[in-house]
Amino acid sequence: MRALFTFIYCIFISIHLIAQPPTPGKPQVKAVALVGGTAHLGNGQVIENAIIAFENGKLTIVASAATANFDRSGYDIIDVSGKHIYPGLIAPNTRLGLDEVSAVRATRDFSEVGGINPNVRSLIAYNTDSELIPTTRANGVLIAQVVPQGGLVTGTSALVKLDAWNWEDAAVKEDGIHLNWPAMFVAGGIWYDPEPIKKNEGHPKILDELSRTFADALAYSQVKNPSPANLKLESMRGLFDGSKNLYIHANYGKEIIEGVQFAKIHGVKKVVIMGGEDAWMVVDFLKENNVAVIVSELHRLPTRPEDDVDLPFKLPAMLSKAGILVGLSYPGETKNYTNLAFMAGTAAGYGLSKEEALTLVTANNAKILGIDNQAGTLEKGKDATLVVSSGDLLDMRTNDVTYAFIQGRQIVLDNKHKRLFKRFDEKYSTK
Template structure:
C-alpha cells in the first residue's frame, strides 16, 4: 500500500508536540501576579460551601475566599471558572511516595533502613521529586503528602512535602515532624502444639523488642533532660517527643495493642500521639477520646478484618468515627500507585453516611490538623497557602473528577502525566493511520 508522505509528516509533528510530556513536568515558576478565580462553587474544607464564589491569591497566599460579589478585581488576573468547583489541595498522610518507584528494581526502593531502632533516619532526604508517580497523584487533586519510612520497630522520621519542587529541600513544608513506631503484634495461642511453640519463640522476641524499646525511650528522655556535649543522633532525634514538638505515630490496628502502646509510651512523658491504621479505633473510642489521640484510618477500601463483621464496615468506619467524636483523617495505605485514589476513599465514606463536606475535610483540613500544618494548608481561607484544586466535576467522585487547574503555593502546576502522554501518542497514531487507509481497506495493525 502506498503511504502518503504528507501524513507521515503530520504524524511526526504530533509525536514531537507531545514528546515533551514524556518526562516529569518541570516545577512551575513562582507566582508573578495576583490571580482571582471566579464563578465556581467553593468547598472551603471546613464544612462551608459558597456558591458563585471567588478565590484570590498573591505571592502564594490566599487574599480572598468568599462570594464573588465581595471580591475586589482590581489588579488581579481574572480566570473564569464558572460551573466548576474549587477545593483545597488534598493531603495524603503516611506515604512512601518518592521513596519507592519500581518494586522489582531494588535501586529505586529507599523507604526503610537496616536495623530495628532507627529514630535518626530522615525519610525526606531520600525523597525523589522526579518520581513518575507524583504527576499521576497531582492530576487527581492530591498536592501534599507526608513522606514516611517503614520497617523496624522505630522506622524513622516523616516530613510533609508539597508535590511540585526541584529537590527535597524545596519540597519541604514541615521537616521531621514526627517519629514512626511499628508496635510489635500481640500473639494469641492457637491450641496447636507446633504452632504454639513457634508463637512462644515469637513472644520471647517481642518481649526482647519491648525491653530494647523501653531502654531507648528512657535514654532519650534522660538525654533530653540533661546537658550533653556528646552527640548522639538517635537520642537527639527523639528529643521533640518529650516537649511535644514532634508527634509519635504508632502503627497498629488491634484494640488491645492500641491501649498497650499508648500506655507504654506515656510512661516516658510522650503525649503527642497519633494512631495509624487504627482498624479497631471504634472499639477503643472512649480510651482514644480520654487521651485526646487522633487516628489516621487506613482501611476504607478493604475487607473487614474479622469474618463476623459487616462487609461494608470499612466503608462506614469514617462515619462511625465521626459519630463517636474521634478526630480522624484518611489515607490510602502504603500503595504509592493508589494514592491518586485518595479523593475516592473520601467519596466512598460520603456514600456510606459521612457528610460530603466532612468527607472532604477527612482528606484535607483534618489531615492538616493532625500533621500540624493547618495554619498554612488544608482549607481555602485567607492567609493560607494558595494550594488549591479546580475540578469541572465532583472531586470525590471518580466518575466526574476532572481536575482542570491546580495551584501549589500560588504556582499553576502542569497536570500532564506519562499516562496522558501515552494516551495522546497512540490516539494520534491511530487517527493518522485511519486517514491513510482507503475506505474498506485494513491496516496490518487492525488484523
C-alpha cells in the same frame, strides 16, 4: 560513522527528555482570582459563586461574589464557572518519592538496616523527579507525608509539596517518628495454607528494648547541650516537648491501647494511631487520651469474618461521630495514592456527608500532621494550595482537575498516564 552515532545519541536524549516530569511551577508574580466556581472550604462550608483570590502565594479573598467588594483590576481573572474549588488534598503515610518501581530494588529507598532508626530522615531521600508525583497530584493531592518503612522505629517522616526542584524546595516540615507496634499475636504459613494464630512469644522482649530506648531518649531530652550528641536520641527530642508526633502503626484493639499507654508512660506528648482497624472498639480510650487516628485503606474486606462486610467503609463515620479526630490515608503501593480522593468519596457514602468526608483528607489531615496553620482549608492568610475540578473531586466518574496551585504557583498537570493515553488514543482512535 561519527555522524550516525551523534544522530542516535540525539534521538536517545530526545526520548529521555520527553519522559521527564513537568518543570516545577514558577513563583507567583501577579495576583490571581478564581471567580464563579463553587468553593468547598474544607471545613464543612460551601460558597456558591465564589471568589478565591491569592497573591504572593497566600489567600487574600475567600468570599461570595454576591457580597464581596471585589475590584478586578490588578488580578489575573480565571473564570471557573460551573467548576469546583477545593483545598489541595493531603496524603499521609506514603512512600511517594521513595519508591519508584516496587519490583526493582534499585528504585526503592524507604528503609534502613536495623530495628530502631529514629534518626533516619525520609526527607533527604525524597526524589522530586519521580514519575509518580505528577500522576498523584493530577487527582488533587498536593501535599504528602513521606514515611520511612521497615523495622520497629522506622525513622522520621516529612511533609512535602508535590512540585519542587529538590527535596530542600519540597520540604514543609519534618513532623514525627514512626513506630510499628509489635504484634501481640502472629500467624504463620502462607495465604493459601495459613497456620493457626498464636501468641507472639517475643513480644515482651521487644517491649523491653523499646522501653530502654524511650527512657534513654527522655533522659537525653532533659540535657540542653549534650556533648557528644547522640543522633538517635537527638532525633526523638521533639516527642517530649510536643514538636513532633509519635505515629504508632497498630490495628488490633489491645495493641492500640498498649501502644498509647506506653507512649504516655514515657512522656510522649502527641500520639497518632496509623491504621486503626479496631479503633471503633476503643473510642472511649482514644477520646480520653486525645489520640487522633489516621485510618488506612477503606477499599478492603473486614479482618474478621463476623464483622459487617462494609465495616471498613463505615469506620471514618463511626470514629468521627464518637468525637475522634480522624484523617484518611491510602498506604501501600505508590501507585495507589492518586485514589485518596475516591476513598474519601467512599466514606461519604457510609455515614458522612460529602463535605465531612472532604475534611478527612484536607482539614483533619492538616491538623493531625501539624500544618493546619497553612494548609487544609481555604481561609484568608493560608497558603494558596488548591485545586479546581470540573466535577466532584471525590467522585471517580467526574473528577477532572483542570487547575492546581501550590503556594500560588500554577502546577503543570501533565503526566505519564495522560501522555500514554493521548499516544494510544491517537493510534487506535476510529474518529
